[in-house]
Amino acid sequence: MLDVRDLTVQYGRISAVRQISFVVGTGELVAIVGPNGAGKTSTLAAIMGTVPTAAGEVRLDDLVITGSAPEAIVRRGVALVPEGRRIFGSLTVAENLAMGASVRRPGRSVQEDLERAMDRFPALRRCYREAAGRLSGGEQQMLAIARGLMSRPRVLLLDEPSLGLAPLLVEEVFESIVALRQDGVTILLVEQNAHRAVELSDRTYVLRTGQVVASGTADELAGTADLAALYLGVHEAR
Numbered sequence: 001m002l003d004v005r006d007l008t009v010q011y012g013r014i015s016a017v018r019q020i021s022f023v024v025g026t027g028e029l030v031a032i033v034g035p036n037g038a039g040k041t042s043t044l045a046a047i048m049g050t051v052p053t054a055a056g057e058v059r060l061d062d063l064v065i066t067g068s069a070p071e072a073i074v075r076r077g078v079a080l081v082p083e084g085r086r087i088f089g090s091l092t093v094a095e096n097l098a099m100g101a102s103v104r105r106p107g108r109s110v111q112e113d114l115e116r117a118m119d120r121f122p123a124l125r126r127c128y129r130e131a132a133g134r135l136s137g138g139e140q141q142m143l144a145i146a147r148g149l150m151s152r153p154r155v156l157l158l159d160e161p162s163l164g165l166a167p168l169l170v171e172e173v174f175e176s177i178v179a180l181r182q183d184g185v186t187i188l189l190v191e192q193n194a195h196r197a198v199e200l201s202d203r204t205y206v207l208r209t210g211q212v213v214a215s216g217t218a219d220e221l222a223g224t225a226d227l228a229a230l231y232l233g234v235h236e237a238r
Contacts, residue, residue, distance in 0.1 A: 089133025100150030
């Protein structure tokens with residue numbers, strides 16, 4: 001499905017991402033974890049075309065999407081739920097969801113997906129006509145995910161969905177991600193809660209200073225020496 005090959009992202013002379021490669025198969029939940037500054041968000045931005053790639057390519061099935069405009073990438077089936085949610089607080093929940101479907105033609109399928117989104121996240125139905133800025137942090141995260149789903153993506157990119165949330169709300173967000181996976185949604189998850197992300201995922205890639213330093217299933221990574229150091233970047237693994 002999503003195939004990232006030797007991806008490199010540079011900001012001036014600084015390499016944020018250095019020749020990383022990974023694959024997200026149809027129906028999989030794949031996680032990218034690592035400390036701040038590891039290159040996680042830059043990787044998602046490169047996939048979405050919001051930052052240029054210095055080298056490498058991104059394929060959606062056999063189609064190279066590297067260098068395409070973000071709007072074209074969304075139309076081809078990739079959606080990003082950004083870090084910090086970035087909902088439009090002055091607009092209603094309904095209007096935020098409609099913006100998620102703006103790449104699609106209005107019609108019955110859009111209404112069906114809207115109903116499905118509110119079934120997944122009942123709080124959105126209760127607050128449907130309210131300003132999104134009045135929602136709790138957890139509800140805003142649910143809205144951001146639902147808005148991403150409204151484009152009917154083939155691959156959903158989630159950037160730090162638990163960031164800034166209270167522990168109880170964090171668990172609600174992870175439960176919603178598990179439910180999406182069970183529904184067959186293909187997900188690439190960037191997450192600060194590394195251990196939780198590893199538990200949920202089919203496969204995890206650990207980034208340090210823009211490079212993949214470990215990868216595998218939860219069982220495979222559990223056998224890696226100094227895994228906590230690889231996650232958090234506290235000290236160099238021996």
